[in-house]
Amino acid sequence: MSRDKKDIFGRWFICTVLIAVVLIVLAGGLNVIVDPYFHYHKPIMKYRLNDERYINDGIARSFDYDAVIIGNSLFQNFKTSQYDELMRVKSIKLPYSGAGIRELWQALGRVVGRGELSVDLLSHDPEDGAENIDSYAPCRGYNDSVREVMICTDTEDVLRSYSWHRYSDYPIYLYDDDVLNDVNYIFNKDTFYRGTLYNIGMTLLDRDSTTFDEYSSWVRDSGWKIACNGLDKMTVRDHDSDRQLSDGDKERIYYNIYTNMVPVIKANPDIRFILLIPPASLAKWAEYYSEGELVYVLDGMEYMLSLLTEYDNVEIYGFDDAYEITGDLDRYCDKIHYDAGVSEWLLEEVSKGEHRIDRDNYREYTGRLRAYYMNYDFTILNEYIED
Amino acid sequence: MVFNSYVFIFLMLPISIAGYYLINKVSFKGGQIFLLFSSLIFIGYMNIAYLFILLPSVLVNYLIIYMMNHTFKAREGYRRGLMVSGIVLNVLLLAVFKYCDFFIDNINVIFGKDIAFLHLLMPLGISFYTFKQISVLADYHKDTTLSCTLLEYGIYMTFYPQFTQGPIVLQSEFILQLRDEQRKSWDTVYASKGLYRFTIGLAKKVLIADTIARAVDGGYSELDEVGALGALVLILGYTLQIYFDFSGYSDMAIGLGNLFHIDLPENFDSPYKARSIDEFWDRWHITLTRFFTRYVYIPLGGSRKGHVRTYVNVFIIFLLSGLWHGAEWSFVIWGIMHGVAMLISRMLRELKRNGKRDEGRIAGILKNVGIFLYVSVAWVFFRASDTKEAVEVITKVLRGGFDNMTEYIYEMFNKTVEISWLLRLDVLGMEDRLGGIILILVLIVLTLICMLAPNSRQMTVRWQDKAAVSGRGYAVSVIMTGILFAWCVLSLSGVTSYVYWNF
Numbered sequence: 001m002s003r004d005k006k007d008i009f010g011r012w013f014i015c016t017v018l019i020a021v022v023l024i025v026l027a028g029g030l031n032v033i034v035d036p037y038f039h040y041h042k043p044i045m046k047y048r049l050n051d052e053r054y055i056n057d058g059i060a061r062s063f064d065y066d067a068v069i070i071g072n073s074l075f076q077n078f079k080t081s082q083y084d085e086l087m088r089v090k091s092i093k094l095p096y097s098g099a100g101i102r103e104l105w106q107a108l109g110r111v112v113g114r115g116e117l118s119v120d121l122l123s124h125d126p127e128d129g130a131e132n133i134d135s136y137a138p139c140r141g142y143n144d145s146v147r148e149v150m151i152c153t154d155t156e157d158v159l160r161s162y163s164w165h166r167y168s169d170y171p172i173y174l175y176d177d178d179v180l181n182d183v184n185y186i187f188n189k190d191t192f193y194r195g196t197l198y199n200i201g202m203t204l205l206d207r208d209s210t211t212f213d214e215y216s217s218w219v220r221d222s223g224w225k226i227a228c229n230g231l232d233k234m235t236v237r238d239h240d241s242d243r244q245l246s247d248g249d250k251e252r253i254y255y256n257i258y259t260n261m262v263p264v265i266k267a268n269p270d271i272r273f274i275l276l277i278p279p280a281s282l283a284k285w286a287e288y289y290s291e292g293e294l295v296y297v298l299d300g301m302e303y304m305l306s307l308l309t310e311y312d313n314v315e316i317y318g319f320d321d322a323y324e325i326t327g328d329l330d331r332y333c334d335k336i337h338y339d340a341g342v343s344e345w346l347l348e349e350v351s352k353g354e355h356r357i358d359r360d361n362y363r364e365y366t367g368r369l370r371a372y373y374m375n376y377d378f379t380i381l382n383e384y385i386e387d
Numbered sequence: 388m389v390f391n392s393y394v395f396i397f398l399m400l401p402i403s404i405a406g407y408y409l410i411n412k413v414s415f416k417g418g419q420i421f422l423l424f425s426s427l428i429f430i431g432y433m434n435i436a437y438l439f440i441l442l443p444s445v446l447v448n449y450l451i452i453y454m455m456n457h458t459f460k461a462r463e464g465y466r467r468g469l470m471v472s473g474i475v476l477n478v479l480l481l482a483v484f485k486y487c488d489f490f491i492d493n494i495n496v497i498f499g500k501d502i503a504f505l506h507l508l509m510p511l512g513i514s515f516y517t518f519k520q521i522s523v524l525a526d527y528h529k530d531t532t533l534s535c536t537l538l539e540y541g542i543y544m545t546f547y548p549q550f551t552q553g554p555i556v557l558q559s560e561f562i563l564q565l566r567d568e569q570r571k572s573w574d575t576v577y578a579s580k581g582l583y584r585f586t587i588g589l590a591k592k593v594l595i596a597d598t599i600a601r602a603v604d605g606g607y608s609e610l611d612e613v614g615a616l617g618a619l620v621l622i623l624g625y626t627l628q629i630y631f632d633f634s635g636y637s638d639m640a641i642g643l644g645n646l647f648h649i650d651l652p653e654n655f656d657s658p659y660k661a662r663s664i665d666e667f668w669d670r671w672h673i674t675l676t677r678f679f680t681r682y683v684y685i686p687l688g689g690s691r692k693g694h695v696r697t698y699v700n701v702f703i704i705f706l707l708s709g710l711w712h713g714a715e716w717s718f719v720i721w722g723i724m725h726g727v728a729m730l731i732s733r734m735l736r737e738l739k740r741n742g743k744r745d746e747g748r749i750a751g752i753l754k755n756v757g758i759f760l761y762v763s764v765a766w767v768f769f770r771a772s773d774t775k776e777a778v779e780v781i782t783k784v785l786r787g788g789f790d791n792m793t794e795y796i797y798e799m800f801n802k803t804v805e806i807s808w809l810l811r812l813d814v815l816g817m818e819d820r821l822g823g824i825i826l827i828l829v830l831i832v833l834t835l836i837c838m839l840a841p842n843s844r845q846m847t848v849r850w851q852d853k854a855a856v857s858g859r860g861y862a863v864s865v866i867m868t869g870i871l872f873a874w875c876v877l878s879l880s881g882v883t884s885y886v887y888w889n890f
Contacts, residue, residue, distance in 0.1 A: 010575035012865055013582060019869025024876050051882055171882075183393040189874070190882035193804045 027196075028186040036195025038062040039174055039185060046202040049210035051194065053167070056094045057175050060111045066145045067091035070108055071152025072099045074278045074336065077343040078150075080212035086351035089148055093212040100157045100164045105260040106135055108151060110175070113141035115267030119258045136259055138267070146271055150350070153275040153308075153316070154336075159249070159300045162256040217340065220333035224384040227283040227329040231385045234286055234378040242292045245299035253300060257307050265311050272313060274350060277301075277357075279319035279326045279342070284335040286378040298370050305362035316357040317350050321368050329384070388432040389551070390585075390639045391593050396876055399429060403547075404646050411571045418571060422542055422647070429547035430511055440510040441545070444480060448473060448520045449540045452527045456534050470528040474521050481517045484509050489714035512551045514711060516544055518678050523558045525682050532559040539565055548643035552636045554654040555674040561649070570648040576851075581645030583850055586868050587843045588638025589875040594805070595833065596632035597878075599624050602800035602826055607770070609795040610779060617792045618783035620826065625770045626763040627833045630659065633672070638843045652677075653844055659762075659837040662746075662754040664728040667762060675711075679704045694737070701733065702726040712769070717777055721768040728761060755838060797822040803881075 035041055037051070038058030049055060060068075067089035069078050080091045094111075096103055106114075117136050157164070173181040185191055202209070265273055288294045308314055320326060331339050349355050357365050388395050403425035411418035431438045451473040459465035482490075488504045495502055523540075526532035535543070535558070543561045564570055606613050606621040613621065637654035644651035654673050661667035668676050684704050690697040702723075709722020746754075764781060771777035801810060801822045809825050841849065853860055 006575050008861070009579040012861065013575055013579045015865045016579075016582060016869045016872070019866060020872040020876070023870065023873035027873070027877055054882055183397065184880040187393065187877055188880045188882070189804055189877040190880075192877065194882060 024187060027189075027192045030196050030200075031186050031188065031191050034196040034199050036191060036199050037174060037185065039182070043199075043209070045199055046207055046209045047199050048195075048202060049212070049215040052095055052097060052216060054171050054174055056096065056107065057110065059092055060094065060107075061142045063092050065090050065092040065143065067148040067150070068094060068108065068111055068146060069150045070094040070104055070111075071096070071150075071276075072104070072154065072157075073097045074154065074338075075152045075343075076216040076218060077340040078347060079217075079344070082213075082344060082347050083150070086347060087148060091148075091212070093215055095216040097216070098166045100160060100166065101153075101256055101260050102135075102163060103165050103167075104151060105264055108149060109139060109141070109264045111141050111143055112146050112149065112264065112268050112271055114139050115263045117259060117263055118266075119255060136263070138263070141268075146268075148272045148274065150274040150276060153277050155277060155280075155297060155301045155304065155320075158253060158256055158304045159297070160256065161252055162259045219340070220337070222330060222333040222339055224329040224381075225386070227281055227332040227334060228286075228381055228384040229334065229386070231283060231286060231335075231381065232290060233382050233385055233387070234290055236377070236379060237289070237292070239292075239295055239374060242294060243296040245296050245303065249296070249300060250303055253303055254307065257304065261308070262311075265314060269313055272315065273311075275308060275314060275316045276346065276350065277316065277318040277320065278336070278346070279322050279338065280336050281329055281332040281338070282327045282376075282378075283329060283332065283381065285320075285326070285373045285376070286381055287335060289373065289376070289378050294374055298366055298373070301369075302363065302366040305357060305366065306359075309357065309359040309362055316362075317346075317355045318357045318365055319346060319349070319355055321365065321372070322349075322355065323372065388429045390636065390643070391589060391875075391879055393876075393879055394432070395429075396879075399425070400643075400646075403429075407647060408571075408573045415568070415571050416538070419538055419542055419565070423538065423545060426542070426545035426547040426550065430545060430550060433511060434508065436508060437511045440480070440484070440513070441516065444477070444516070444520070445541055445544050446537075447476065448523065448544075449537050452523060452534075452540075455524075455527050466528055470524045473524040477517045477520045477524075481513060483507065484513055486710075486714045515550065515553050515555060518555055518675075518682075519544060519558075522555070522678060522682055525686075526558060532557070533562050535562050546644075546649075548640045548647070549651055552633065552640065553672070553674055554637055554640060554652045555678050556651055560652065564649045572648075574648050577645045577648050580847060580851060581642045581647075582872075583642070583864075583868055584645060584843060584847050585639050585642030586872045586875070587846060588635045588640075588642055590871050591631045591635030591638060591843070593635075593875045593878045596628050596635055598800065598803050598806070599628040599631070599830070599833075601803065602796050603628055603770070605799045606793070606796040607772075607776075609793065610776065612793040612795055613780075613783060614789070614793065615784050615787050616789040617796050618780050619789075620792060620796055620823075620830065621770075621780060622763050622767055622784065623830050623834065624826075626659075626759075626766050627830060627837065629766060629769065630655075630837060631833075634843065655842065656844070657837070657842045659759055659834070660755060660839075661758050662751055664725065664732045664758060664761070667758055668725070668729070675708070679708060683707065698730050698733065701729050705729060715773065717768040717771055717774045720774060720777070721765050724761075724765040724768070759834075759838070792823040792826075794822070797826045800826055 032040065034045065035043075035058075036047065037055045038061060040062075042062045049059075067083070067087065069075060069080060069083060069091055070093075071078075073095070075093070076095045076097065078093060080093050083089070083091050094107060096107060099107075114136075116138050171184070173184040201207075285294070288297050305316065305318075308316055325331065325338070325342055325345070331342055333339070388399060390396075403422070406421050406425070407418050410421045427438060430441065451469050455466045455469050459469065484507050487507055491502050491504055494500055523532065527534075539562055540558075542565060543556075543558055546556075546561070549556055603621055603624045606617055606624075634655040641651045641653070652674050656670040656673065658667050658671035661670055684700055687700045687703065688696055689700060705722045705726030706719065707722070708725070709719045712718045712721070767780050768774065768777040771780060800806060806825060806829070810821060850864060
């Protein structure tokens with residue numbers, strides 16, 4: 001091949017590599033400067049809050065706040081503005097749609113710090129514990145000024161295994177301090193398009209940043225038929241054959257609380273932990289009823305409360321006895337998700353100290369639920385249940 | 388390490404290539420040692436344990452071929468014995484690491500036992516390097532290859548561009564190039580060709596295959612929700628996914644080989660343009676077909692021992708091919724499906740031999756479509772987690788009722804940035820339905836590309852002849868390749884929307 005031709009190909013190679021490098025560096029540089037998931041710094045321009053699992057850790061790292069609202073989709077409609085006014089704090093909202101206890105408390109542990117485990121995790125569950133042990137290691141939190149946390153404590157989630165989580169392909173690179181794996185964030189088309197370009201666009205068009213009130217909030221169709229969707233026709237049944245809370249179940253609940261929750265609670269004696277048990281709808285209770293799980297869930301809840309009411313810095317609020325809410329299925333878009341109005345009401349009740357459960361009244365609380373839901377005539381739902 | 392990763396593109400690729408040529412300037416042997424270490428780092432990066440299986444295997448095999456070539460050079464009986472022992476050892480190694488649990492599972496089912504699975508770590512590339520070692524043993528026995536040093540043999544076995552997924556290069560093809568002094572220095576033509584081919588492969592893998600995979604994985608994860616139309620989309624989607632994925636990886640391998648100034652054999656030649664199953668296998672995973680033909684089919688007697696024996700031999704090849712692809716009965720069924728098609732094809736060819744006539748255009752297209760459909764159905768057994776799931780997918784299509792597709796299939800697909808741009812074109816106000824329609828349109832366009840458009844090799848030849856010379860085409864090819872490469876790199880990582888189906 002002639003010298004000229006070799007030169008032509010040589011130039012082709014160099015120019016192509018140069019173009020590629022310039023484009024990659026340009027996109028990556030912009031991603032670092034704009035930092036749409038706040039991994040490196042506070043927002044420097046208008047921003048959009050979305051992609052919860054990508055942005056939440058950055059919010060916790062970079063924003064100024066002294067209170068945290070953290071929960072799954074049941075907390076997505078909570079408004080920090082209302083919370084701030086009622087509680088006189090400056091809060092952030094960290095919603096993790098579909099999250100269980102482990103995910104929420106690990107996220108919270110990164111925010112406020114986490115202490116030593118007081119249980120032997122590995123001997124309990126060698127298959128799962130070994131790979132997850134690092135996730136339970138003690139750590140310093142991002143923010144020393146936090147004085148109040150409100151966290152979703154869904155009973156069903158507490159009854160699950162301590163390691164239960166829905167998602168496996170987590171963006172770990174946004175949750176650690178390893179600079180090298182940040183390439184996944186920096187040289188990322190989605191970060192660039194959904195985050196960086198979007199934020200630049202918002203700034204140029206002078207659009208308002210997403211507020212925490214708006215962040216992940218939703219409006220959905222609700223109603224009796226919608227809430228009862230998925231239920232089979234209800235029949236009257238006795239509870240003789242109901243699932244009972246076994247010793248194994250109790251051990252599971254114990255491990256869930258002592259591996260995920262207690263290390264964070266104990267490491268932060270000055271923080272007020274508000275554990276909110278959201279009101280499950282009548283349709284959800286009907287599901288427990290028809291599946292013979294009512295006794296199991298109520299006994300499990302009682303056991304959970306017996307463990308959690310031991311801590312002075314923990315306040316528990318339970319709303320399953322708010323029958324005007326749980327029984328009004330017009331306020332639910334499925335068996336568990338209530339509308340924004342209910343979210344608002346819940347915050348008001350908490351601020352007034354209503355529906356509080358403590359070590360003196362938790363048996364009374366579960367007793368009330370037992371008396372109500374175990375004797376409830378769920379067949380009235382049949383007219384809303386499709387064949 | 389995989390080619391489509393940051394660590395490979397930002398570190399491994401530039402360092403291994405620059406280091407190889409720089410050290411070559413000082414010492415050719417030094418360059419070769421560097422190349423060997425680069426490959427070992429590439430292999431050991433994922434799990435260092437891979438090397439503890441690979442290296443002894445390479446050493447033992449080299450010892451065997453050394454003895455065949457030197458110690459027992461003139462003693463045919465010993466040489467044959469050594470070859471057979473070597474092959475048995477390699478097959479045993481593969482059997483232990485790849486098929487152990489499969490055997491245990493079958494023993495448990497057949498004899499009602501409860502033997503625990505071993506869950507052995509399957510070494511990276513073991514299926515490929517086992518075949519390469521077998522080919523070397525056979526070639527040495529037949530004296531059809533060159534003797535080589537341990538270093539050369541080590542590089543041949545571990546050369547990272549082709550280590551994990553081929554192409555299965557023969558020793559004779561590789562060693563001569565490795566020794567060629569002309570190839571030890573940087574060559575701009577080869578490097579440019581390599582970069583161009585690598586970029587095409589990277590785009591096929593990252594932009595096309597991985598995007599389709601979102602739809603396919605979504606559907607298979609919620610198969611109960613999938614109807615006839617959805618199942619059809621899954622079948623077509625996986626047919627395209629596996630082609631763009633595997634051929635993309637082969638393109639990257641060939642491109643990387645070129646960057647090291649080495650020609651690796653082609654592995655794909657537009658397989659979905661095939662008009663017969665024989666032709667399909669001449670175009671799909673070409674180096675595997677070559678391996679089976681040379682080292683299994685011909686030693687079994689090939690077509691020299693009559694019709695029946697030929698058919699049996701062909702069938703054995705496809706049975707083995709199925710098993711080689713995966714330790715599951717569904718892979719065996721996939722192999723059987725291809726074996727049966729191959730037998731029918733051969734029988735029909737025999738019948739038509741005397742009355743041969745030119746094939747019309749329409750007949751050719753129909754044959755092409757027929758083979759495409761048959762291959763697509765066979766791929767279901769390749770993708771499904773087991774035979775039951777594969778049958779379920781096919782049954783769903785046969786049941787009919789082409790109602791709406793489930794959103795599980797297109798939800799994640801639609802989240803891809805490029806697809807989300809298409810979704811903005813909702814001028815007809817189709818809203819939710821548009822997601823499924825766009826997926827189907829994308830699959831149809833990709834199918835047509837597979838059937839009608841030039842393939843990567845042809846594109847590279849055209850580029851070399853026309854685009855990569857001065858002029859407008861030159862500038863366009865520089866800009867387009869640069870943008871495509873950057874686009875692929877920026878697509879290596881994404882943002883997953885964690886879709887909690889209730890919320």
